[in-house]
Amino acid sequence: MVLVLGATGFVGRHLVKRLLDDGYDVRCLVRPKSDLSVLPTHRVELATGDITELRSLAAAMEGVEAAVHLVAIIVEQGRSTFEAIHVNGTRNVVRAAAAAGVQRLLYVSALGTRPHAVSRYHQTKWQAEMLIRGRGDPTGRPYGWTILRPSIIFGEGDGFTRSVLSLLGKGPFIPIPASGRARLQPIFIDDLTACISWCLGHDEAVGQTYEVGGPERLSFERVVDMVAQRMAVRQRKLHVPLPLMFLVAYAQEILSRRPEVTVDQLKMMLEDNICEPTVLKDSFGIEPTRFEDGIKTFL
Numbered sequence: 001m002v003l004v005l006g007a008t009g010f011v012g013r014h015l016v017k018r019l020l021d022d023g024y025d026v027r028c029l030v031r032p033k034s035d036l037s038v039l040p041t042h043r044v045e046l047a048t049g050d051i052t053e054l055r056s057l058a059a060a061m062e063g064v065e066a067a068v069h070l071v072a073i074i075v076e077q078g079r080s081t082f083e084a085i086h087v088n089g090t091r092n093v094v095r096a097a098a099a100a101g102v103q104r105l106l107y108v109s110a111l112g113t114r115p116h117a118v119s120r121y122h123q124t125k126w127q128a129e130m131l132i133r134g135r136g137d138p139t140g141r142p143y144g145w146t147i148l149r150p151s152i153i154f155g156e157g158d159g160f161t162r163s164v165l166s167l168l169g170k171g172p173f174i175p176i177p178a179s180g181r182a183r184l185q186p187i188f189i190d191d192l193t194a195c196i197s198w199c200l201g202h203d204e205a206v207g208q209t210y211e212v213g214g215p216e217r218l219s220f221e222r223v224v225d226m227v228a229q230r231m232a233v234r235q236r237k238l239h240v241p242l243p244l245m246f247l248v249a250y251a252q253e254i255l256s257r258r259p260e261v262t263v264d265q266l267k268m269m270l271e272d273n274i275c276e277p278t279v280l281k282d283s284f285g286i287e288p289t290r291f292e293d294g295i296k297t298f299l
């Protein structure tokens with residue numbers, strides 16, 4: 001039995017289908033208000049729980065051989081802070097997995113995660129990684145862990161392509177933050193779920209941290225061009241100066257409950273988010289999907 005935490009999210013809903021196709025029994029951790037319509041109606045077990053509440057995880061972990069931890073937030077809201085979800089939540093996942101005798105724990109982190117990262121998202125993801133690896137938590141780690149650090153992930157229902165689409169057709173220009181030259185290495189969702197499934201089936205993945213991305217390093221501006229071309233949108237681009245972008249982000253954080261962009265996200269957008277382009281082929285035997293080909297499957 002594989003437990004997927006974060007099953008109703010973008011990655012989770014694709015992963016659940018992939019694991020079922022690969023013959024795994026799947027249990028999904030869901031919250032009372034989670035949208036269950038995104039999950040298959042049969043062949044999956046549901047367990048209600050919240051990673052911020054340790055006690056709620058015990059029943060979900062019962063009889064589980066492997067757990068895939070996908071729970072994260074990109075924007076803080078109320079009590080859902082990076083500290084609460086990424087750090088304290090992961091501590092709970094680790095404790096519950098250890099107590100239940102789970103043999104494998106796979107954590108989806110993010111490329112750019114490192115100590116002293118510029119964004120709090122990455123800083124707290126680093127703290128989560130350390131907990132998964134077994135440092136900073138006194139309970140000890142009887143399970144075999146694996147960490148995947150993807151670059152931006154794209155596919156049906158992803159937030160990244162949606163936010164690029166929202167830039168098109170909004171006004172006379174397509175706004176590009178700053179120079180738009182920071183590079184990304186978009187990884188197609190089907191390739192990522194194939195990596196996760198591969199890791200669960202291979203002991204050599206235990207104790208490994210894999211940085212994963214697609215075959216191309218693309219600037220944000222190039223990505224916008226590709227999406228605009230696919231959507232047959234012809235619009236001029238306007239590079240928005242950095243101070244103005246930060247001002248907009250600050251204002252949105254203060255004025256909106258659901259900001260379109262935060263200061264933390266802007267900081268991340270300004271740095272390269274890239275890894276070895278051959279990693280999917282070399283480590284998992286997967287031929288990675290190009291961005292242009294991948295978006296044709298859902299745009």
Ligand SMILES: NC(=O)c1ccc[n+]([C@@H]2O[C@H](COP(=O)([O-])OP(=O)(O)OC[C@H]3O[C@@H](n4cnc5c(N)ncnc54)[C@H](OP(=O)(O)O)[C@@H]3O)[C@@H](O)[C@H]2O)c1
Pocket residue numbers: 005006007008009010011012029030031033034035049050051052069070071072073085089108109110111150151152153154159160
């Ligand atoms: N998307 C990307 O481009 C990208 C890139 C790099 C790394 N990642 C990493 O990939 C993983 C999956 O990302 P995603 O895009 O699938 O995220 P997502 O769409 O935002 O999904 C987040 C999931 O976490 C669940 N969740 C949130 N708070 C929870 C809590 N307190 N207890 C239990 N569940 C909770 C949500 O459940 P509800 O449905 O109930 O809200 C949802 O199922 C994350 O670790 C993320 O950091 C994503």
